Amino acid sequence: MMHDTTTTADLPLQGVRVLDLSRVFAGPLCTMALGDLGAEIIKVEHPVRGDDTRDWGIRIGATNSTYFNCANRNKRSITLDLQTEEGQNIARELAKHCDVVVQNFKFGGAEKLNLGYDQLRELRPDIIYCSISGYDRTGPEASRPGYDLVLQGETGLMKINGEANQPPLKFGTSVVDMFTGMYSAQAILAALLGRHRTGKGKHIALSLFDSGTSITAFHGLESLLQGADVPRYGNEHPSIIPYGVFNAADGPLVIAVGNNAQYVKFCTHVIQRPDLAEDERFKTNMGRSQNRHELTPILSAEIAARKRTDLLNDLKAAGIPCGEVFGLVDALTSPRAEQAGVVKTYTTPEGGSAHVLAPPYRLDDERAPLRNPPPALGEGTNEVLRELLNLSDEALSDLRQKKII
Numbered sequence: 313m314m315h316d317t318t319t320t321a322d323l324p325l326q327g328v329r330v331l332d333l334s335r336v337f338a339g340p341l342c343t344m345a346l347g348d349l350g351a352e353i354i355k356v357e358h359p360v361r362g363d364d365t366r367d368w369g370i371r372i373g374a375t376n377s378t379y380f381n382c383a384n385r386n387k388r389s390i391t392l393d394l395q396t397e398e399g400q401n402i403a404r405e406l407a408k409h410c411d412v413v414v415q416n417f418k419f420g421g422a423e424k425l426n427l428g429y430d431q432l433r434e435l436r437p438d439i440i441y442c443s444i445s446g447y448d449r450t451g452p453e454a455s456r457p458g459y460d461l462v463l464q465g466e467t468g469l470m471k472i473n474g475e476a477n478q479p480p481l482k483f484g485t486s487v488v489d490m491f492t493g494m495y496s497a498q499a500i501l502a503a504l505l506g507r508h509r510t511g512k513g514k515h516i517a518l519s520l521f522d523s524g525t526s527i528t529a530f531h532g533l534e535s536l537l538q539g540a541d542v543p544r545y546g547n548e549h550p551s552i553i554p555y556g557v558f559n560a561a562d563g564p565l566v567i568a569v570g571n572n573a574q575y576v577k578f579c580t581h582v583i584q585r586p587d588l589a590e591d592e593r594f595k596t597n598m599g600r601s602q603n604r605h606e607l608t609p610i611l612s613a614e615i616a617a618r619k620r621t622d623l624l625n626d627l628k629a630a631g632i633p634c635g636e637v638f639g640l641v642d643a644l645t646s647p648r649a650e651q652a653g654v655v656k657t658y659t660t661p662e663g664g665s666a667h668v669l670a671p672p673y674r675l676d677d678e679r680a681p682l683r684n685p686p687p688a689l690g691e692g693t694n695e696v697l698r699e700l701l702n703l704s705d706e707a708l709s710d711l712r713q714k715k716i717i
Contacts, residue, residue, distance in 0.1 A: 323350025333415040335363040340383040341493030347386030348671035348680045359391040362689040373660040375689035388692035399716045400426050407432045409700045416444035419454045429515045438513040440503045446520050458520040460486040467524030472531045475546040492523040553600040560620035568633040577630040583614040658685035
């Protein structure tokens with residue numbers, strides 16, 4: 313695999329150990345963020361099927377997939393059958409050696425496995441324990457499973473996405489899961505800081521519903537203020553004009569005119585229509601927003617009459633934010649992406665090569681490293697159980713024969 317130069321000792325969470333009992337997306341994204349920042353992540357998986365996402369997306373090697381790989385870099389995978397008492401006991405022993413536990417079992421599932429917060433707090437009083445669920449753990453829907461698609465519908469997100477004349481549209485990626493994972497990581501970091509000050513642990517609870525409502529942001533507040541859903545604007549901005557995706561003569565581009573001064577430059581130097589800057593209806597952004605149905609067709613026609621390269625050059629010369637609209641392959645293989653180092657290549661256990669996205673964090677101007685590529689199922693089982701629990705080869709062989717690992 314490709315090795316980054318930054319070492320774990322250079323990272324802020326060096327020395328923090330996390331027991332990752334989560335699977336699918338929100339929980340694994342949370343623990344991956346902690347791993348990117350230097351924590352040791354011990355991911356516990358079922359001995360046969362592993363994390364569900366190992367069977368999602370496109371297969372990579374014998375046990376990995378594109379979906380699994382996007383949420384599980386910088387981790388070690390161990391296998392444990394948590395439906396057995398012996399598997400549960402091993403997990404409890406591991407928890408004694410961990411600072412943080414993250415789980416997203418169905419409500420009450422962790423407690424049935426003797427791995428709930430109160431049960432683990434008895435073993436390690438200062439444990440930081442994060443529970444991720446679909447809905448409020450104290451409410452009437454606590455037992456409902458949480459799925460990103462369902463929550464996008466129930467939190468109103470589908471109604472702010474897409475074009476006004478189209479039916480509700482989900483986001484192109486699992487935004488509720490992703491925000492929940494990031495919110496969970498933020499809360500864990502705060503709890504670690506709090507424990508450093510007080511010596512006390514914390515039970516953190518995140519729900520997909522809470523995260524989904526948070527993502528509605530100003531759209532949600534405006535809808536509440538008006539007592540009605542805000543309109544959908546597709547690729548346009550609800551309150552800034554012109555700001556969106558426009559079609560040039562030879563392809564789409566993004567134009568983001570952020571203030572009135574930029575609008576004057578846009579009209580004068582880019583589309584050579586100073587009259588649109590002088591028109592009283594369009595002089596202010598508020599006016600442009602109120603008269604968008606008159607202005608937008610005019611601007612769209614002017615842009616459509618010009619080539620994209622010419623527009624981008626003129627926009628950049630005028631200091632107006634702009635860009636091309638790339639497909640994923642072009643975006644991830646562009647000179648910009650290569651210079652930034654956002655994609656890494658590693659060697660799979662089978663000898664092939666695969667891509668993995670790099671951590672997004674830069675610390676002291678250095679990108680947080682890819683210390684470990686997404687692990688094959690159970691590749692770290694023997695090593696972790698030897699290191700932390702001092703299990704012998706004989707004990708490990710016995711566990712394997714019993715199919716506990």
